[in-house]
Amino acid sequence: MPLERDDIESALSSKGFRCENRHHRFYFFEHEGLTRAVHTRVSHGSKYKTIDDKLVSRMAKQVQMTNSQFKKFVDCEMTKHDYIRHLRSMRIIT
Numbered sequence: 001m002p003l004e005r006d007d008i009e010s011a012l013s014s015k016g017f018r019c020e021n022r023h024h025r026f027y028f029f030e031h032e033g034l035t036r037a038v039h040t041r042v043s044h045g046s047k048y049k050t051i052d053d054k055l056v057s058r059m060a061k062q063v064q065m066t067n068s069q070f071k072k073f074v075d076c077e078m079t080k081h082d083y084i085r086h087l088r089s090m091r092i093i094t
Contacts, residue, residue, distance in 0.1 A: 001067065002050050007074050008059070009042055015073070015080040029063070031084060034093055038063050064092055 009027075013019060017027040017039075029038040040062040042048075051059070060070035064087060072078040078086075087093045 001056060001071055002052050003056055003071070003074055005042060005044075005049050005051055008051060011074045011076065012040070012042075015083060029087075031087075031093055037092060038087065064090055 009019070009025070012027045016031055017029050020026045020028065024041040024043050026041045027039060040059045042051075042059075048055075056070065057067055060067050063070065063073075065073060069078065069086070073083060084093070
């Protein structure tokens with residue numbers, strides 16, 4: 001299930017992740033003053049316009065989701081509120 005980098009970054013940005021540009025783009029989830037507990041990174045090189053299955057899987061794990069949940073997150077089937085509920089159920093945030 002390769003995903004487009006632009007779609008991933010758009011979903012992250014619209015659902016509470018703050019971007020920090022470094023040698024990669026780092027996305028940190030922010031909620032009620034909590035930062036850095038959940039994060040991922042996105043390479044911005046030209047060969048990473050489409051993110052392959054291996055990297056999608058790694059990103060999903062970094063943001064505490066399964067691959068299918070991450071795809072729903074990117075495809076906007078999972079809202080920010082759904083994601084917060086998910087993180088709470090896993091006791092990552094309170």
